Amino acid sequence: MTKYIGKRFLQSIIAIWGITLIVFLVLNVAGDPITLMLPPTASFEEMEALRQKLGYNDPLIVQYWRFLSNALRGDFGQSYNYNEPALSVVLERVPATVTLAVTAFIISLLIGIPTGILSAVKRNSVLDTMIRSFALLGQCVPAFWLGIMLMLFFSVKLKWLPTSGFQSWNALILPSLTLGLFSAATITRMLRSNMIEIMGKEYIDTARAKGLQNTIVIMKHAFKNALSTILTVMGLQIAGLLGGAVITETVFAWPGIGRLLVQSINNSDFMVVEVIVIIMATSFVVVNFIVDILYCIINPRIKLQ
């Protein structure tokens, strides 16, 4: 197991390095950071002056090395908009995003797991059809529209919940529901098909033949074996949650890094954009590394491979 973890650790480090490389290349080769930073009216001289000042005339490899070594020291440059180090501008907003993502994640599990099990156990019943339709719909509705519709219904029409902001706990409900429903739908669908596959296995028949109660067969024998699937889906869902946060935060004016990302793109504050992209992608790599270790713990067969 140590060998497996070591290998995955190395892969994660390579992935994080790759992320910095891609971010650097996209910003500096595909685009021109100077034209992105300055207003379109800037003269050629102004652009050249800034280019010289920020070292954009150096060879790419030198620039990348400078970028990487500064990044390792936590220095991502100054935010133009806030006149503060870009990293601290972003870190200030991380808690809001984490709160939102974690709540959404819990919601997705609370909805996804029971519906997934129910729909597999009561296969082809009316309940199953209903759950499946909702799960399918949940995967087709764009998050921003769902957010707006929830807002329209719960805030505008019923006036139960605030439309946006971060003032009270109930401001968290709509954004996290918006963000969590897509993941919930995915978990339902994956869990259902996995449970159905497991329920057809011989050891389930054995358990039943022993005269065990249906609930015990389902929860202890079938669901426990479906856990590894859930874990894999969960790891992947984190990416969905992080990406979805960008849209959900924008819709609900939630003061997290997703909204900051969109604002910074619109303000051409590319130092901040860079930090957010790196932080989001890195946290996704880290989460998946943790998921793989957990996976290894609950499914000992992995060790043998």
Added chain:
Amino acid sequence: MWKSLKENRTGMAGIIIMLIVILMALTAALIAPFDPAKQNLMAKLAPPVWSGGTLEHILGTDQLGRDILSRIIYGSRVTMLVAFSGTIWAGIIGITMGAVSGYYGKWVDAVIMRIVDIQLSFPFILLALFVAAVLGRSLTNIILIAGISNWVQYARLVRGEILSVKEMEYIEAIRSVGGKNGRIIMFHIIPNVISPVIVQATLGMARIILMEASLSFLGLGVPLEIPTWGRMLAEGRDFMLTNPWLAIIPGVAITVTVLGVNLMGDWLRDYLDPKLDV
């Protein structure tokens, strides 16, 4: 195929939805009652016909008096164009990379698979957003982004399939009569992996439609003067209190289209791979 489709009502529904949207996109100029960009400030913010509006503007008008129905019809063009060309582009990159990776193995495989890993460590929409922000607004860029943020799935799929067929006897037989690598990949391996690729393509297409809508919603999609569903939704949001239909209608259009693609994909998966009985 027909028989399977007749038995599968949801699959049929999916295909009908897709056909309607494709037809809408192809004949937009003929069937749209108004020019989608034509402003008529005298008739701005008219409600749809079921909510007190007139038959002239069945789905109402927006804040500049533009006809919503015409904009929805024209909006389908961007959706379909990006969905199809993005999917084809992603498929070409992905299949090529996957085939090369699986067939040649060794360091080629290692390098390509590391690229795949790195790309998978980007939340999909984040990569799209980032590239869109840097490259700027244009239809070509959106298609390009759809391609580069979606090729990975095909690459993994094709690589996996190739690994399992490349040692088979018929491949060896072709090689023994002097078949070249490129020819073997093109004519003897890829046809074998085409059905999972088609299923993947429908899933990918749904993702691309949602991606394009999200980027347009955030103002990073195609240029603002081209009507798109995502953009209409973003603009309609400002009138949510007084004219909620402005935000509801484009959302329904996106959802129904994605639903159509997904239903079609589910049916295709059942049809092409009957082993999966889920």
